[in-house]
Amino acid sequence: MRKRTRKPVPVHNLKVTRKGKVRKRSIVWRWRRAFYLVGLVAVFGLAGLVYVLSQIELPRDPRFEDAYKQTSFMCSAEVQVNCNAQNAMAQLHGTEDRVLVTYEQIPDVLKQAVISTEDKDFFEHDGVDPLGIARAAYHDIRGSSESRQGGSTITQQYVKKTYLSAEQTVTRKIKEAVMAIKLEQKLSKQEILTRYLNTVYFGRGAYGVQAASRTWFGHDVEALNAGEAAFLAGLLRNPNGADPYRGPKSLAEAERRRLVTLEAMVRDGYLTPEQKAGYAAIPMDPDAPGIAPEDRFVQPPPVPSTLGEDVKGAEWGSEYFAEYVRQWLIDEFGADTVYGGGLKVYTTLDQSMQKSAFEAVTSTLNRPEDPAGSIVAIDDHGQVKAMMAGTDFENQELNLATGRESGGSGRPPGSTFKTFALAEAVRQGYSIRSVIPSPASLEISEPQCTNGGDVWKVRGGPGGGSSLVTATKKSINTAYAELMMRLGPDAVAGMAQDMGVSSIADQKVQCSWVLGSGEVSVMDMAAAYSTLANEGIARTPIVVTRVEFPDGTVRNYEAEEHRVLTPEQAARVTFALQQVIQGGTGREANFGRPAAGKTGTTQNNADGWFVGYTPTLTAAVWMGFPEGQVPMRNVHGMSVQGGNFPARIWNRFMKAATLASESVDFPEFDEKVLGDGEALDATLGRASVLSPPTAPSSSGRPSATTAPSGTPTTGGTATTDPTPTTAPSATTAPPTTSPPPTTAPGAAGGADPPQ
Template identity: 30%
Template sequence: MKFLKYIFSFFSLICILIFIYITYLFSSLDTKDYIFKEYNPPLTTQIFDKNLKLIANIFEQHRFYAKYEEFPPRLIEALVAIEDTSFFEHNGVNIDAIFRALIKIIKSGGKTMEGASTLTQQFIKNTELTPERTISRKIREALLAYKMETILSKEEILERYLNFIFFGHGYYGVKTAALGYFHKNLNELSLKEIAILVGLPKAPSSYDPTKHLDLSISRANNVIQRLYTLGWISKNEYEEALNEIPKVYDDTLTQNAAPYVVDEVIKQLNPSIRDLKTGGYKIILNIDLDVQEMAQKSLKWGYDEIVKRDKNANLDTLNGAMVVANHQNGEVLALVGGVDYEKSNYNRATQSMRQPGSSFKPFVYQVAINLGYSPMSEVADISRIFEGGAGNNEDWKPKNYSKDFSGLITLKKALSASRNLATINLALNIGLDVVYSKLTQMGFKNLPPNLSIVLGSFGISPLEYSKFYTMFGNYGKIKDLQIIKSIQDKNGNIIAEFEPKEQKISDEAQAFLVLDMMKNVVEQGTGRNARVEGIEIAGKTGTTNKSIDAWFCGVTPEIEAIIWYGNDNNYPMKKTEGGARTAAPVFKEFMIQYLEKFPNTTRKFSIPNDVKKGIYQKNIEYYTPKSPFPSQNTKFNESEIIF
């Protein structure tokens, strides 16, 4: 008896000491430091196209949040059945389970470790505590679990648990896993799919159904067996679930359908939205994924054609870019920064500064038309020598691509045939200072203050260039181009909307005259390879010295497409490559696909009220009150002029 008294006294002392220690730990807990004060886990931001098709997920942890009301009852039942059957009865700690675990540990001589953790304890362990296996950590876990249950309801705890826990394959939260593995919302899941999901957290890598479907199914069957044993499902449900083999999808996490676009969106938003990858935003773009795919295929098709023609092409440096925009509203419909993102993520559509060459000429001609010149005004297509104009005391002797001269030709013919000398002489007639000033007012930057600007001798990115080209389809107004349409926060509130600004450069009628000249480029000039039956197209080719850059800039009544090819290291392509042969056919390839997808697109340019038709030199031509037909008695004697 005395021995038993000693044992009892010792045990009581131990209990008192444990009680004092636990009381101390409990009193020292600061709830404000723990996740149950407010739960804001990192959430995935999603990027959608204009038709709300998913373009990409961006995240630090791939997680979509689900409210408790979204959880089907079967999901809760399955989770509780396999992880914590008495979850709705205990206060965070299951004392009976702890004693059962202790008995098993004692009987096994310490060889068997029984966790006995409730769902609340599991949540605390995974969110707030270190993974060390010590008594003090375990006691702290239990105390926090108890305290959590005094602050949060059972439903709130389950909501946080199911949104936090890792389900393998990079999926955090049950909603993310349901969408990823099964392409289903939570309310669409079968019992077997639910069983697979609730079975995953115990060993996410081992039970990942994309890697170990057999183990995943076996684990799910244990869940189903447990539900049946508890009497929570019928025999028919039990047998049907056991026999089901769900379809499992092995998707990438980002689902990135337009990586060049996504890179640019992140670049534009990063300075202003610091939690872009964790805030659960919904970003709506003006991009149309169908148009994006057409542009990507067309650009690759053009690239392959270059390679076919030039067996010595350097495949490591040869590349291209394409931008498609709606010039009426400023929407960027497609942005392709290269032929293969996996080989090179350098975005040539936004980062590469390339010389536009002769594709820049329409802007020079717009300056002339705005000053009162007519498309029928004549300009001298003759040779000029500019002493010292090439630098290093060398003369500059600009030439036409065809290396011949046409004498006096109309502005319309000069642009259609892309005559360098005629364009230079036009700029001289206007005055270089005037041309430079007007082009600067349009918004062009880094223009060299010499005649070479009229031949596009400056760098500009395809996306920036696309903005200026809106002036033609938009009848004299340059429209800022927008990739992003709007941004919603995680609660669905619109926090930003992007409306493009515009700048008026020309009257509608004057802009139409240049647009009509560009139509002639496609119908009869250097852009003939871009012609598509059944739709009016205006455009301009561009080829820089030694075929370093090849451009085609095409405009229809609704959209425009800017296409560029070249070598990243600025080495020349094969000398036969150029805007007409290399880039213009790509526009045609793209437009054929576009018209098939959008057969109701507007096919004819509208004609402004101030534009008139008349007969000039036996042809029907357009004129305006500001740009009437010139007199038809001009004579000219060709000669070489030295400046």
């Protein structure tokens, strides 16, 4: 075995001791040049920092300046460049709701709440807190929620909001730190905290603690208790996300933030655990039982709008769209940027279409006692071109088009939801020629189809069997109830969500949804049906195409998209929905161009719908009373159904909205491709024809005089489809039927009219 030899040590790394022994020099000696270099870099770095500190000057005292006076401009789609005060449809700016208070006027509990949550070492550091930065980084790496504080001190936050932009760059962070240190040298801690609390945004247009106290609690800041102070401190990071009046999600977030702040105050010795428990137990829900309006924890939002005084197009309801965009901007960028950023916002709204939507509703529902109406129109790029969401924004800001998203509630969609069952059947490979039982009535128990434990009573069928085309065209309830049983409610709800009904995720799916017992918004329905217009591609609606920032930064927006159906599958659904307009329940929607759509009417005629599309434009129409569940049985002397008033409104809007554009056909597919697929019911099979022979229209589709789809070519009735020779005769009730119920079905388990 070979003996390893040691490498000789260089002579310059050896030294001779006093006793004459030779030893290796220390590691410090051997690395002395590197240490010298590091030392020089540190010295020059420190000198550079001192130089930077000496060069950066703080602007003059901004205590009485309004850092939020810059105006942001919002333009409609007609303006493509240079959005400004002259061509803007709306201007966004601070509401001037700010009242300065002194350090002595601010109660200790509010100072303590803010310091505990934002900067617990505020009185110890010199403007920048290295330990706080390290602590925040540590918890970020761990993914822990233990620390609710960021790395920025209160001084840094004040500097950023007052002197600097919101850009996330290293240069800006260095400036922020340097200016924070200089501010600490210039002002006392009390002065810095007072300035911060007088300028920070607390939501609802309130800047500073005095305006916030009055806005949220209806009293001056001096009267705040620890529970109220904890609530205000919890608003600082995202005020709009913790307003108890903006729905269950925001309410839960407000309660969570208040509790986190109270716990931090206990940790820092400002409160006892018993005091914390007492304040945390105070109900925050504005609808909590047994609490009078004047005793609510926080007050309702103020009525005045935070839009500019004049909105172009206000005479045809553009304020609702502008307010929707304003809320979106705040969620996207934060209130400080929106109200103080000098943004130029380019929206998707087509003012001409908006006017057409407004006139279509108001010319149809033209009497003082008439119900309300709403329209949302979306083009083939996913851009919202019109949003008719109300007629009196000054007195009623509730957006009828967006439902829960804008603080309102959803609406039952009626039979417009049947389209999602049809699309799911096609996605699963079934033919639209499939014949399915369509009895006069039926009862479906819980094991057969989940419906909240109730027996589901459905009526509204001709008897015998009907093809899916005819069941869609005539909106046959019992046929679609049978279809829902076969497909399963989860699959149908999944299709609706895939196509664009975003509110489904928050609801419990039931079988009765196929007849429209769930809750949707007008926006959701327009988005979902546009998936069919786009040949199976779902596009998430957008209201803004571009935002320009004062520093030259530009952010562009396009609709996110994903494929739900193949082009052939989408064409099959479209074919069935064309029959609705050409000779079915939606005949009054026919405006002379290739179009497809579906009617919808809810229990007791409380809601009326028509949702339809051309290849390039989709529009959803809803009508009803804003308070909901009010029967519409005597509107202009008749009961409202999806096929009358909503279809007429849709017709008038689409005729005006497409007047300046060329007529576009749906993609061509022969009847074999359209009719392909398996039979849903092996016994009943498929209808022998997709539709009877007719002279084609200019679009290559059956003309408006087409006979009912599925009508037998020899014999039979017009309400049922021909069945194979092995199927029961049309007069034989399918085994799932039962005698008609002796009582009218309830709202929960009943069926809407066949519209």
